[in-house]
Amino acid sequence: MAIEHIVIVGGGTAGWMAAAALSRIRDGRNLAITVVESEQIGTVGVGEATIPPFVEFNQALNISERDFLSFTQGSFKLGIQFENWGQVGESYIHPFGAYGYDIGGIGFHQVWHKMHERGDKRPLQLFNLETMAAYYGKFSRTEDYARDDLPPINYAYHINATAYAQYLRKYAEQRGVVRHEGIVKDVALDGESGYVTKLTLDSGKEIAADFFIDCTGFRGLLIEQALETGYEDWTHYLPCDRAVALPCNRDDGSPPPPFTKATAHKAGWQWQVPLQHRNGNGHVYCSQFMEADEATDILIANMAGKPTADPNHLRFVTGRRKKFWNKNVVALGLASGFMEPLESTSIHLINTGVNKLIATLSLDGVTEAQASTFNRLTVREYERIRDFLILHYKATRRDDSEFWNYCRTMDVPDSLTEKIEVFKANGQVFREEDELFTTTSWAAVMLGQGITMDGTSPMADGVADASAKEIDEMAKSIQWLVQRMPGHKEYLERYCPAPKVAA
Numbered sequence: 025m026a027i028e029h030i031v032i033v034g035g036g037t038a039g040w041m042a043a044a045a046l047s048r049i050r051d052g053r054n055l056a057i058t059v060v061e062s063e064q065i066g067t068v069g070v071g072e073a074t075i076p077p078f079v080e081f082n083q084a085l086n087i088s089e090r091d092f093l094s095f096t097q098g099s100f101k102l103g104i105q106f107e108n109w110g111q112v113g114e115s116y117i118h119p120f121g122a123y124g125y126d127i128g129g130i131g132f133h134q135v136w137h138k139m140h141e142r143g144d145k146r147p148l149q150l151f152n153l154e155t156m157a158a159y160y161g162k163f164s165r166t167e168d169y170a171r172d173d174l175p176p177i178n179y180a181y182h183i184n185a186t187a188y189a190q191y192l193r194k195y196a197e198q199r200g201v202v203r204h205e206g207i208v209k210d211v212a213l214d215g216e217s218g219y220v221t222k223l224t225l226d227s228g229k230e231i232a233a234d235f236f237i238d239c240t241g242f243r244g245l246l247i248e249q250a251l252e253t254g255y256e257d258w259t260h261y262l263p264c265d266r267a268v269a270l271p272c273n274r275d276d277g278s279p280p281p282p283f284t285k286a287t288a289h290k291a292g293w294q295w296q297v298p299l300q301h302r303n304g305n306g307h308v309y310c311s312q313f314m315e316a317d318e319a320t321d322i323l324i325a326n327m328a329g330k331p332t333a334d335p336n337h338l339r340f341v342t343g344r345r346k347k348f349w350n351k352n353v354v355a356l357g358l359a360s361g362f363m364e365p366l367e368s369t370s371i372h373l374i375n376t377g378v379n380k381l382i383a384t385l386s387l388d389g390v391t392e393a394q395a396s397t398f399n400r401l402t403v404r405e406y407e408r409i410r411d412f413l414i415l416h417y418k419a420t421r422r423d424d425s426e427f428w429n430y431c432r433t434m435d436v437p438d439s440l441t442e443k444i445e446v447f448k449a450n451g452q453v454f455r456e457e458d459e460l461f462t463t464t465s466w467a468a469v470m471l472g473q474g475i476t477m478d479g480t481s482p483m484a485d486g487v488a489d490a491s492a493k494e495i496d497e498m499a500k501s502i503q504w505l506v507q508r509m510p511g512h513k514e515y516l517e518r519y520c521p522a523p524k525v526a527a
């Protein structure tokens with residue numbers, strides 16, 4: 025059956041990202057797109073840290089970066105600073121760019137290791153532009169210095185999630201997407217095929233469509249409540265199941281750092297996401313080891329200023345839907361699964377989900393092959409991200425709480441064990457196919473949390489010798505560039521100042 029009407033249920037980040045992207049395929053086609061959302065139910069109200077592919081998502085929509093950052097009170101993000109993960113008192117940055125560059129097919133961290141063994145004690149961080157800029161609170165875009173002899177800068181954004189959804193709503197409505205306010209009370213299925221055919225709102229209004237996108241958040245109104253797709257629970261590996269979120273002022277007048285901060289506590293960790301005018305904060309914790317009151321107290325005690333709202337308490341189960349595309353329903357966002365916010369991958373999965381959907385969809389109708397391709401690719405994507413997240417918990421030397429004792433000693437998927445063992449043996453990281461996280465990402469977290477390389481690839485010896493001069497020049501040009509970059513706050517004030525409003 026031809027697809028002439030697509031209904032997106034849910035108007036959070038997922039719903040409006042899907043609507044905005046799909047609005048671009050309407051041109052010249054007989055295709056209606058409707059979003060149904062309920063102000064009464066509201067959105068999850070968190071999700072403010074992103075990763076670099078999000079920059080491309082907005083570029084593909086021809087969204088002006090300056091305009092969008094100003095509207096969302098956004099700031100730039102060069103990576104994540106992890107505190108107290110390997111051991112209390114330790115800190116490292118997982119940067120968006122690469123350490124150095126691959127020389128002769130050898131990952132730079134291996135060459136660095138060789139240099140280190142030979143007495144060169146310069147830290148690995150010195151060879152990464154994003155880390156150095158983050159340490160000094162500096163920021164520039166590559167376009168600002170546009171010189172081939174200097175490394176490009178990789179960045180993402182911190183954004184006000186509510187403002188982002190509003191921004192995309194306007195974008196999508198201008199391109200013909202129709203929005204309905206109301207609560208979906210009933211979902212009708214076709215007696216034979218089991219396809220979703222029609223929604224009934226609390227007002228009694230009925231909305232029929234050919235294809236549905238479930239963006240209803242943790243509820244999974246269509247994918248789970250109507251289609252009973254099932255959920256694969258990953259709590260064993262990713263045991264945190266609660267969060268309390270609370271924005272605050274930056275009372276001390278400090279500038280917004282160009283990075284997200286993830287500070288481990290005794291039964292979880294705390295995020296700090298700096299926007300232009302406030303910090304987003306939250307404490308992700310494991311209810312088996314901590315109560316909500318204690319989690320809230322720890323959060324408040326470790327924020328940069330006074331709260332600007334009431335605590336928002338959230339519950340979740342880490343894992344994924346057994347199918348992301350079931351019959352004529354695709355789930356995006358929290359309706360499709362959740363792997364906790366540690367590496368800001370959730371909005372990214374909406375982005376790739378929308379891209380895959382647009383690439384796979386045929387307006388001539390749904391086929392089983394489309395659904396199974398979408399599902400296979402998405403499962404792989406989820407599992408690779410899952411392994412990277414588990415690494416942060418597993419690779420700890422902390423033994424100061426029951427939670428960390430559990431994480432340190434838990435079984436992990438064989439795929440992760442193998443990755444750690446290969447890294448220990450000679451520092452090699454294989455980035456598998458189109459895996460999201462890079463060699464630098466894996467090396468940053470493993471080295472940052474105390475996994476050491478026993479050796480390097482035999483190739484690294486010669487490369488370290490032959491490239492010594494090049495490597496020196498690389499470190500010098502990073503230093504030169506960072507010294508000349510403006511402060512992050514100054515950059516924001518000049519490039520994309522947010523109107524002075526409370527949000």
Ligand SMILES: Cc1cc2nc3c(=O)[nH]c(=O)nc-3n(C[C@H](O)[C@H](O)[C@H](O)COP(=O)(O)OP(=O)(O)OC[C@H]3O[C@@H](n4cnc5c(N)ncnc54)[C@H](O)[C@@H]3O)c2cc1C
Pocket residue numbers: 033034035036037038039060061062063065066067068069070071072073074185206207208209239240241242243245267269306338340356357358359365368369370371372
């Ligand atoms: C604690 C926490 C921190 C996070 N931090 C990050 C982060 O830093 N970076 C990141 O990338 N991601 C993060 N995420 C994930 C991110 O918040 C989500 O991926 C993103 O907000 C998308 O949410 P959503 O649109 O799927 O769901 P929601 O925001 O929950 O939206 C659901 C929508 O469905 C509507 N709806 C539900 N039921 C009905 C109904 N019956 N009828 C009509 N409408 C209905 C609601 O009104 C709402 O509009 C975090 C998540 C959590 C829980």
